[in-house]
Amino acid sequence: MIRLLDLQRINATFEPELGRAVARVLASGRYVLGPEVEAFEAEFAAYCGSRHCVGVANGLDALQLILRALDVGPGHEVIVPSHTFIATWLAVSQVGAVPVPVEPDAEGFLIDPAQVEAAITPRTRAVMAVHLYGHAADMAALREITQRRGLQLIEDAAQAHGARDRGRRAGSLGDAAAFSFYPGKNLGALGDGGAITCHDDALALRLRRLRNYGSLEKYRHDSAGINSRLDELQAAILRIKLRRLDADNARRRHQVAIYQRELLGSSLALAPTRAHGEPVWHLMVVQHEGRDRVAAALAGQGVETGIHYPRACHRQGAYANLRTPALPRAEALAARVLSLPVGAHLSDADVVVVARAARLACDMVAA
Numbered sequence: 001m002i003r004l005l006d007l008q009r010i011n012a013t014f015e016p017e018l019g020r021a022v023a024r025v026l027a028s029g030r031y032v033l034g035p036e037v038e039a040f041e042a043e044f045a046a047y048c049g050s051r052h053c054v055g056v057a058n059g060l061d062a063l064q065l066i067l068r069a070l071d072v073g074p075g076h077e078v079i080v081p082s083h084t085f086i087a088t089w090l091a092v093s094q095v096g097a098v099p100v101p102v103e104p105d106a107e108g109f110l111i112d113p114a115q116v117e118a119a120i121t122p123r124t125r126a127v128m129a130v131h132l133y134g135h136a137a138d139m140a141a142l143r144e145i146t147q148r149r150g151l152q153l154i155e156d157a158a159q160a161h162g163a164r165d166r167g168r169r170a171g172s173l174g175d176a177a178a179f180s181f182y183p184g185k186n187l188g189a190l191g192d193g194g195a196i197t198c199h200d201d202a203l204a205l206r207l208r209r210l211r212n213y214g215s216l217e218k219y220r221h222d223s224a225g226i227n228s229r230l231d232e233l234q235a236a237i238l239r240i241k242l243r244r245l246d247a248d249n250a251r252r253r254h255q256v257a258i259y260q261r262e263l264l265g266s267s268l269a270l271a272p273t274r275a276h277g278e279p280v281w282h283l284m285v286v287q288h289e290g291r292d293r294v295a296a297a298l299a300g301q302g303v304e305t306g307i308h309y310p311r312a313c314h315r316q317g318a319y320a321n322l323r324t325p326a327l328p329r330a331e332a333l334a335a336r337v338l339s340l341p342v343g344a345h346l347s348d349a350d351v352v353v354v355a356r357a358a359r360l361a362c363d364m365v366a367a
Contacts, residue, residue, distance in 0.1 A: 002354055004304040005184050006345035013344065014240055018190075021236040028232070033212070036235040041195070043242060044179075047162075048171030050197035052204035055230030056211050059158040059180025062194040063091030065228065066176045067126070069206045070152050072097050076125040078154075081111040082312065082330035084130045088156050089313045091178075097125070099322070101314060103329040108272050109133070109285070109337075113141035120145075126152035131160030131170050133308070134186065134252075134282035138274065139165045139173040154178070161187040162249045164278035171197040176207075181230075181238055186252070186282055187245050189234040248344050252281040255342050255351045259284060262355030267362045268294075269336075283308055284342035286358075290365040291338050297361035303354050306339040 011018065025036060037055045045053035056062050072078060074096035080088050082101040092099040102119050105112040111129055127146055129137040139155070146153040155177035157163075160170040171177040181193035196207055209216050214225030260270060269287040273279055285308065288294050295305045312330040313319060341354055
């Protein structure tokens with residue numbers, strides 16, 4: 001079986017460094033907001049090309065805290081992609097605002113700046129761009145729109161550690177960016193974790209207060225914050241993995257090049273790459289009209305696949321009462337997308353096997 005993701009195999013390559021990091025934290029006696037978190041925040045901010053990094057408990061909290069820190073709340077609208085993981089929408093709902101979905105363009109899956117402009121109303125406060133599957137959104141076009149219309153531009157960079165748009169890394173392209181360090185991410189912890197990056201000093205200070213019960217000084221609470229703190233153990237682990245992130249991302253690009261060569265001329269539609277984008281291929285997503293049959297045929301050949309995502313956000317029960325316009329592109333993507341294995345757990349030979357199995361699966365479906 002070639003697995004979609006093999007975390008045990010991936011994390012084994014970081015031993016014995018992980019063991020030493022855990023022992024260091026245990027010996028320190030500092031387990032919450034200590035030196036490991038401070039060091040990781042500085043290192044990750046520098047990596048992203050951002051002035052500040054604020055470690056938090058997970059990616060959803062990161063998005064919610066950004067919105068709160070930017071005073072987005074009830075009565076406001078936030079423009080979001082129609083095709084994304086539901087956390088993007090949930091963060092907007094959690095602060096009392098309304099998610100306004102915008103479709104991707106016909107060729108891809110990233111939010112379409114032209115449609116963003118058309119969706120702006122007097123209630124719009126922010127645009128939340130998702131760097132989906134490791135591909136950076138067109139941030140230059142979105143920045144021009146949001147600056148001209150007086151809106152905040154937020155990056156949902158949960159899947160884009162190291163991705164670039166016009167040479168600049170995700171995390172430095174908007175007013176603030178949210179990252180997830182869920183174990184399966186390109187930069188993954190051994191549990192939940194998240195971070196926010198931004199350039200603005202005052203915004204960073206407010207985020208630090210909000211993540212820690214609204215407090216920067218013990219027993220003084222200047223705002224109604226929450227408890228959302230990246231812990232010392234995860235920060236120590238992430239510091240080790242960050243050193244290898246660029247090499248791991250390069251490995252993913254190499255594997256995708258193999259896929260592109262082996263699948264050329266097949267009936268699978270490959271994910272497009274924007275002219276000014278440098279993706280990190282968090283997921284290797286293809287499309288096929290007979291997606292479920294292709295996935296079943298691949299499983300029969302010993303290849304595990306995934307679907308990101310099988311049901312559009314507006315079709316989830318959580319948003320049954322939200323009045324949304326027709327979203328045919330999101331519906332089509334939900335029915336067509338299929339994720340093939342990609343990542344450090346694979347060899348070149350594994351990728352060739354998967355690609356050739358995918359070609360055969362497509363032939364079986366067409367027969």
